Amino acid sequence: xxxxxxxxxxxxxxxxxxxxxxxxxxxxxxxxxxxxxxxxxxxxxxxxxxxxxxxxxxxxxxxxxxxxxxxxxxxxxxxxxxxxxxxxxxxxxxxxxxxxxxxxxxxxxxxxxxxxxxxxxxxxxxxxxxxxxxxxxxxxxxxxxxxxxxxxxxxxxxxxxxxxxxxx
Amino acid sequence: xxxxxxxxxxxxxxxxxxxxxxxxxxxxxxxxxxxxxxxxxxxxxxxxxxxxxxxxxxxxxxxxxxxxxxxxxxxxxxxxxxxxxxxxxxxxxxxxxxxxxxxxxxxxxxxxxxxxxxxxxxxxxxxxxxxxxxxxxxxxxxxxxxxxxxxxxxxxxxxxxxxxxxxxxxxxxxxxxxxxxxxxx
Numbered sequence: 001x002x003x004x005x006x007x008x009x010x011x012x013x014x015x016x017x018x019x020x021x022x023x024x025x026x027x028x029x030x031x032x033x034x035x036x037x038x039x040x041x042x043x044x045x046x047x048x049x050x051x052x053x054x055x056x057x058x059x060x061x062x063x064x065x066x067x068x069x070x071x072x073x074x075x076x077x078x079x080x081x082x083x084x085x086x087x088x089x090x091x092x093x094x095x096x097x098x099x100x101x102x103x104x105x106x107x108x109x110x111x112x113x114x115x116x117x118x119x120x121x122x123x124x125x126x127x128x129x130x131x132x133x134x135x136x137x138x139x140x141x142x143x144x145x146x147x148x149x150x151x152x153x154x155x156x157x158x159x160x161x162x163x164x165x166x167x168x
Numbered sequence: 169x170x171x172x173x174x175x176x177x178x179x180x181x182x183x184x185x186x187x188x189x190x191x192x193x194x195x196x197x198x199x200x201x202x203x204x205x206x207x208x209x210x211x212x213x214x215x216x217x218x219x220x221x222x223x224x225x226x227x228x229x230x231x232x233x234x235x236x237x238x239x240x241x242x243x244x245x246x247x248x249x250x251x252x253x254x255x256x257x258x259x260x261x262x263x264x265x266x267x268x269x270x271x272x273x274x275x276x277x278x279x280x281x282x283x284x285x286x287x288x289x290x291x292x293x294x295x296x297x298x299x300x301x302x303x304x305x306x307x308x309x310x311x312x313x314x315x316x317x318x319x320x321x322x323x324x325x326x327x328x329x330x331x332x333x334x335x336x337x338x339x340x341x342x343x344x345x346x347x348x349x350x351x352x353x
Contacts, residue, residue: 153314157313158313
């Protein structure tokens, strides 16, 4: 015969229910936290992002189909390695970089394909790609895309064996 | 019925753990251990840390060979780089915690305005030398194409770790501790 329950003691059923409740709370907190730290509502919509492999393919096009590739990050990285054919604009987070971007954009056809990239820092923290994208959209470029580099140009392009050029 | 509830509870717990892991991976997307160019490698296959003569932020000479026999962490960073700036207080703490055991942090700043860099250095009370970087230094480390990038060098002067992007700091600390306690050949 089972011993009578002491007042205030927890039955196995109550224990399981509490465990269940605790687990659900842990799961909910983990899920909410994961959502909060996920890529923020991006101001570069996914339709305006291009993956490294797709850009390599796009660069094989000729004539007007071939995108103009503009690098908008620090020169120190460009000199070490950059996408062959890319133009060095400089960091547009700085006023002189933004001016250079505006000047270059003024000489490009608005209906042409333009790809901007940086890769100086992880995507979520890059200080250059968002202002560059916003500027080109404001200037009326319909086919502007941003190269998606999750970690950096090194990790997501050069280390993957994709083509690079050095120097100016 | 009780068994079903227990199983369900464990399933929910497992889901929580899984989501936690997903979150962690999202925060720390990549740890790359490859370099774009290869510094000299040892018989162990690890690259040898370059021997460099540099000038620190305050104009002092910094010779990496003077740290031979220590565990050295070389952090390429910039004051304008948000995840880099977030790491600095942790490197300061690491330097303080392990310096007596033969540990040294060296910061290599990339494209920082000299004035802003000095302000940052003072504001954060950085307790390790910072060198304004250049192409020669980046090339010597096999190319540094993104920030933050951190190299962990053992007492044997070999590069035991390269971390690209914002990295889980506990991983770096574990590496440092393991190298501090590694038997010396």
